[in-house]
Amino acid sequence: MSEQRGDIxxxxxxxxxxxxxxxVLGMATIPIPGGVPITAQTLGVMLAGAVLGPRRAPLAVLLVLVLAAIGLPVLAGGRGGLGVFFxxxxGYLIGWIAGALVVGLIVHGGRITWWRTALGTVVGGILVVYLFGIPVTALVLGLDLGPAALASTVFLPGDLLKAGAATALxxxxxxxxxxxxxxxxxxxxAPARVA
Structure with missing residues (x-):
């Protein structure tokens, strides 16, 4: 019983x-037109998925989002409150949950290797997050999906660098x-031995 408590x-x-x-990775931001800043927070999401796996990583992301929802300044540039979810x-914030899950599933789907980790961070940490983020950005800003997707390419070089860093780390x-x-x-x- 105490071992189970220790694991929890x-x-x-x-x-x-x-x-x-x-x-912490959201404290430094680069603002861009359109209201979605460039941050290193997706690096944290990728690392959570790669290290914690598919069960625990979404919980780490969910904890950040709950703290943001109650008003703590935990998102890019110190933002927080329910307004960030509108x-x-x-969409990117919600995509972090699914992204961390997918990263974890791919990385922990077998022996942890460099190619599995790189694939997981790119598919889960970039593609899945974009699949959630781009449509919501288009909806909120009143854009068609094509121009919103094109505008999101500004994030791609940095996200690919983050995927590489997450893999190496x-x-x-x-x-x-x-x-x-x-x-x-x-x-x-091994249990401790008493001499």
């Missing part, structure tokens, strides 16, 4: 750490600290 506690701590990482970036963390992925080392798995 570790999971909650990992979820909170990645939620905090997503918040603005041009609302994930693989480095996997080698350096497997417990971040929920993998118990032999020292942790």
């Amino acid at each position: 506690g570790r999971d909650l701590a990992r979820i909170a750490i990645f939620a905090a990482l997503i918040v 603005g041009p970036s609302a 994930t693989l480095a963390l996997r080698r350096a600290y497997p417990p971040a992925f929920g993998i118990r080392t032999l020292d942790q798995a």
